[in-house]
Amino acid sequence: MELELRHLRIVCRVSDTGSVSKAAAALGVSQPSLTAQLHRIEEAIGGPLFERGPYGVMATPLGRHVLGRARAMLADMDDLLGSSRRYTDAPRTLRLGSLRTVMFGAWLARLEDVLPEREFSTQVDVSCATLTDLLAADVLDVAMIGRCDDDHAPPCPPGVREQTMVHPEPVALALPLNHPLASRTDITLADLAGDVWICPPAGKEDGDLASLRDACERLGFTPQFRYYNLDGTEIEQLIAAGRGISLCAPTVRDIPGSVIRPLVGQPISWRRVLRYRPENITQAELDLIHRAFIDTYRTTIAENAELRPWWSEHPDSHPTIIAP
Structure with missing residues (x-):
């Protein structure tokens, strides 16, 4: 062969x-x-x-x-x-990448409505490092990335720019229903010093574990990580079975056998950004993509986070949405 x-x-x-x-x-x-x-x-x-x-x-x-x-x-x-595509006159497909998210289908549907002259090819991945590599290699034109702080996230490579859509996006906690803190809504990171953390979905390391480890060590403890190379469903099953806890985005849907709780004090936060190659997309198109995303994001928050009893009592857990 x-x-x-x-x-x-x-x-x-x-x-x-x-x-x-x-x-x-x-x-x-x-x-x-x-x-x-x-x-x-x-x-x-x-x-x-x-x-x-x-x-x-x-x-x-x-x-x-x-x-x-x-x-x-x-x-x-x-x-x-x-x-080579730069030397052709044919209309180009917009090569869209995205972190895996419950919002992707709804976001893509909005994009096809606001950019009807464009066709889309899509690539979804669990790692912002992988998506950044694909942008650097000119395999993607634009990608929605949820990333951690600047000290740990993969940097923008030469020729790739970044536009912020949500920042800060405070993280929440997914806990088993029988967790000792499951009934509380004032959980701090220090309260979780004895817990086992379930690692993010399998993929190229993108700084999230290092960011969490640094935040914990600033409080005097080293987090226990367990269960590597899992997909999202397997992580949810292990949380429900009481095998560990995990960080999650405020947009996450309810997980059977688990509860979603705020993490007080914002010790860790993410940001949602568009990374893009400016020679492959206009600023007007980028702003339409940005607008479509934050509209989808607001809808998802309303369908999930805003229905949780603690949401209105914890404004520090609310993300800040940035218009284009």
């Missing part, structure tokens, strides 16, 4: 997710099909690329070598395709 670029993307996706099943879901194929493809790729290269580790699959020494070369080759190819 001759290796093709699509095979290199498979190897990179397995590495990024730490799981063949999650890579298969991200690529839209079945796990048995992807496993068979991976075996053929390893046969073509001459050895195993991954082995099982304590938190999912890990690259072997051969795998690390292949990944380093593969990422460089894919970045070069993406740059070639992206830069």
Whole structure:
């Protein structure tokens, strides 16, 4: 079998997710099909690329070598395709990226209404670092990213700009129904020193864990992290089963078997931004995308957060929405 670029993307996706099943879901194929493809790729290269580790699959020494070369080759190819589009006169599809969110479908529907002359291709990921890499490689034109503070978030690469839509976005807590603090609405980060934290969904590290760790260590304790390389459904199931707690956005829907509570004092907050390549999108289009997002965001807050009894009593937990 001759290796093709699509095979290199498979190897990179397995590495990024730490799981063949999650890579298969991200690529839209079945796990048995992807496993068979991976075996053929390893046969073509001459050895195993991954082995099982304590938190999912890990690259072997051969795998690390292949990944380093593969990422460089894919970045070069993406740059070639992206830069070549500038020399064509055909109407271009707007390549939209987004952090995985309950709002994405409603936001995209608004975008298709306000930008009817544009067609959209979409890529959704759990990691703002991955989306930033795709922008840097000119694979995406614009992406909605929810990121942590500047000290820990992936910086904007050269040629990519950022426009803030929501800041600050105070984080909330997802707790099991039987958690000792589940009935309280005055929970501080220090109150959670003995808890187990469930890690964010599997994907390239984007600074969220480091941000949480620093916030906890400023209060005198080191958080206990457990359960890596999970998807959103698995995280919700573990919270409901009482195995740990997690940060969540104020837009989150109610989780069966869990409660959503405010985190007092805003020790951690996120911001929602658009990162974009200015040569591929006009400011007028960017502002329409921005407006469509914050309209969707307000609706989602009204449908979820505003229905929680504690919401009106905790204005410090409300996000600040910024118009374009």
